[in-house]
Amino acid sequence: MRFLTLLIPILGAGSALAHHMATNIWIDGVNQGAGTCMRIPRNTDPVTNVYSEDMACNVGRNKQEAITCAANAGSRVTVQWRIWPDGSNDGPIDPSHQGPCAVYMKRMGLGGSGAVAGGGWFKIWHDGFRDGAFCTERLRRNGNKMDFSIPSNLAGGYYTLRAESLALHQGGKPGGAQWYIGCAQLFVYSTGGNSQPTDTVSIPGYVDPYHKGVLFNYWLNKTPSNYQIPGPEPRFSIVSSPGKSPIKVPFKPHNYGECVVKNANWCAVSPPRFTDTPGCWASSKNCWDQLDTCYRTAPVTGNSGCREWEKTCTKLQALCHSCRWHGTCNGGSKTKRSILEDRHGRFEKIKAHVAANKA
16 A cells, blocks of 8 residues: 555664654644645654755755745744654654754745755744753653744745754764754745844854754753753844835635645646546546656655545546446547546556555
């Protein structure tokens, strides 16, 4: 089954079930869906080289995804971390993974374009060691959820939001700390401010492997009184843009309002309307073509949307087989039907091929 093949990268060499991944975001209490607006890496492995561009948004995640989520300046955001990205065996982050957490944002170009690695990042929140526990311990107690707010005076526009949790169970040596990083694509509506950050950092470059908070060995000091969180302090200096008024817009979906079914950053659109049997088969082919793309591009967060869309394609194909449109299937429609039946056979082969490559 395709569902099972999605888990194989997680269990591959060099990874472990104790690892975790940022898979979902909630915006003002609304779950955007598994993998939606997220730049999902191939597996749950951490980043350990702080000089790598992977420190920005994880391995190979410099590529922009198709869907962007909307939020207001001041919106409450929740990031969900999982040890099984598809949620099939949910459980708390491993208790050995103790360390701080942080959230950064970066203003992007038109339509969310631009490289995530490099300058322009500013920290909006962090949490280290307090009340006898590290941030990751509080995540475990909160269902692996990280809660914070977007600055209320942030100027509207496209942003990349970057969440990190740092595991220090192998700290104490350069390259031992494990960085778990997840990025989300957001469009922020201004709700009363039009400010830009002046204090920004480069990622990579915002921290080095010899920082006290990175070299820290959790097993030697489980209750540090003066733990130093890596990176800058959260700050957001106000610089108003003259001549521009803030935009007040209520929260609404952005970029995927026309999706019939959604799976992570894949979006199904309604097949073409039809009035006869040949048109029905053309519409059915469109449905199966979309499904091919869904299964091929489904990330490790799962393919439940693909399976939901497959039901639609199956029903549409059955309707075409019934020949209810204008009475009978003529020769041309039979030819189209044969093409679609062959197409469905190839689709099953595609799924098997993808499963073999994932193994």
